[in-house]
Amino acid sequence: MKRMLSFIITVVVLTGVMVFTTPGLLDRVRLGLDLKGGFEILYHAEPMDTGGTLTRASLQKTAESLEKRANALGTSEPEVTTEGTDRIRLKIAGVTDEAEVRKKMKEPAVLTFRSAKEGDAAGVFSKIELVGSDFVEGAAEVQRDQLNRPEISISIKDKKKFAEITERLLGKELAIYLDENLLSAPPTVRAVLTDGKASISGGYTLDEAREIADTINLGALPLKLTEKYSQSVGATLGKQSLDETVRAGIIGSVIILLFMLLMYRLPGVLASFALILHTWLLILVFVLADFTLTLPGIAAFILGIGMAVDANIITNERIREEMRSGKGIMSSVKAGNKTSFRTVMDANVTTIIVAAVMFAFGTGAVKGFALILIVEIVLSIVTNLYFAHWLLTVLVKAGALNKPKQFGVKESDISAL
16 A cells, blocks of 8 residues: 555656646757757857967857857857867857848957058058957946047056057057958057056047947957858748657657557556656756757757667566566566666667767767767666666555556466467
8 A cells, every 4th residue: 555655646746746847847948049040150260360379278268259249249048169179169049130140250350459560551550469358358448538528448468568569659549450440540549558557539429439348348359260151040940840840759759658558558658657757857957957959959859768768668578578488477577677677778878888979079969969868868767767667666566567468468478388
């Protein structure tokens, strides 16, 4: 009686939790751009100065600055990753204006402060004095001078470098460039600045001053970026992919549950319940770990469910084989669980090793596929081995499963053997 009560309480409580929490969890799952729609760009990075060195640190810094720039666009959860030694991939879901994304992403990559070299024509500034990464992050802001005119206050990381520049350019112009375009009328250096702080004024309007300050703040990119590849997924196409995937998943799940029920009777129902719990736990992990669900992720999701079904089929077939050999119900369940556990664990461990290699050496979608597959397998071990075995054992000990036909085994099969 106690065993049956514990079984009922466990099933009822878990069912209630899954029913009441699933809608909220599904709403909180973060969708990738291939499901939600969005824009993806692959950049090739190179040093701004000819002959410069491209380091891992500068590549990572550039990726971080790109992410900050993407956040400033007000997009949802931009994903920026480095690939190899000279590539950065940017993914932004929910993008509606691709031209604006390209413009904003590229702008800070070549923010420079320049002076005129000897021999430069009037209005030409060819010597790079400062780049975006020389400025203190977020330090540029718009202030008012004594005549209430807008000016930009900035802070430089290297005070000695800035002091040398302002001393050398005293009374000369220091132009601000975005790409190869002069951003505004060049301000004039009016004093030697030794504290790393300065004010830029040039008759700007308030909007112009704010734009320059924002550009400096979001321009700390030490590398020049060249777009090598891009793709766009419309919101309608993304929704269509998601809807079709969900529909296919529901149809496949119903077929699997019917198959388990018809083939294995009540043990098949228990296996189906474990599969449902497995799926709910995976959704919970997606939300808690803030994973992004993409089409490759869904592929790993479905593959994991398939492996979980295999685990249940192997277990039930082993139990039926033990019954056909003439063993009792409890002995068959114990022997079947033990034998199937070894087989399933060997297969799962092998798959985890392969997925770990894919995660270590893969990039982008390959990493996502491998990570979700590993999570799937771990959850499958918990739910479809330990938990499903426990449910079956409890029912057998409680006397609810005491006949071979409840496992789909005919009496004639037992007699024949």
